[in-house]
């Protein structure tokens with residue numbers, strides 16, 4: 001059996017057949033219509049703090065690179081999360097094969113080149129990531145848009161290791177301390193809404209927090225993402241339109257249905 005992926009044969013349009021919730025009414029990503037967002041709704045700034053974070057395993061899942069957190073302390077709270085505390089489990093990215101598309105969320109139809117996801121789970125209400133991922137209120141994901149421009153020094157800790165995990169199933173340890181807060185934009189304006197995982201099983205357990213302002217990575221760093229392969233080293237290269245390249249690994253926007261998107265404006269935000 002061929003697993004899920006991003007080609008025509010196994011891509012997002014085919015997911016609901018295998019994962020019925022993927023056809024639900026609380027799916028992600030979405031197109032954020034900036035003018036339709038609710039402001040002045042009592043939201044405050046997100047409190048995100050990380051210290052001594054080590055990545056126990058940087059792996060190629062065949063769908064993205066994924067940095068699994070091994071040790072250190074993290075705390076995500078406030079904003080739409082109430083008094084619960086969420087902790088960082090992993091982070092990964094979605095990107096295109098060219099710089100004019102690749103993000104999962106879009107803003108008034110505009111795509112960014114890539115989108116970074118910092119995945120947190122609710123430690124106040126659940127006892128494991130797996131339990132939280134399948135439960136309402138279980139996850140909070142920070143979404144950060146990436147554009148191509150200046151190099152991002154912190155991202156080098158990831159991109160310099162990607163040559164060692166070119167194929168699906170390969171993994172390596174990162175010995176450097178990683179500072180996830182370095183991936184957050186300076187201007188902290190965000191949109192928030194109730195959504196889902198953007199990959200199967202597409203559980204509807206995610207409070208999304210999508211930052212409005214992008215960060216930049218260099219063309220070379222983007223090239224390192226695109227150099228990854230979506231298949232195992234001992235497998236034949238897939239004969240599909242992606243030809244085994246790990247690119248175009250984003251799900252297009254899903255319908256909003258009756259959900260509302262709220263906005264928190266950073267004090268630096270211009271009207």
Ligand SMILES: [Zn+2]
Nearest residue numbers: 092094117198
């Ligand atoms: Zn993601």
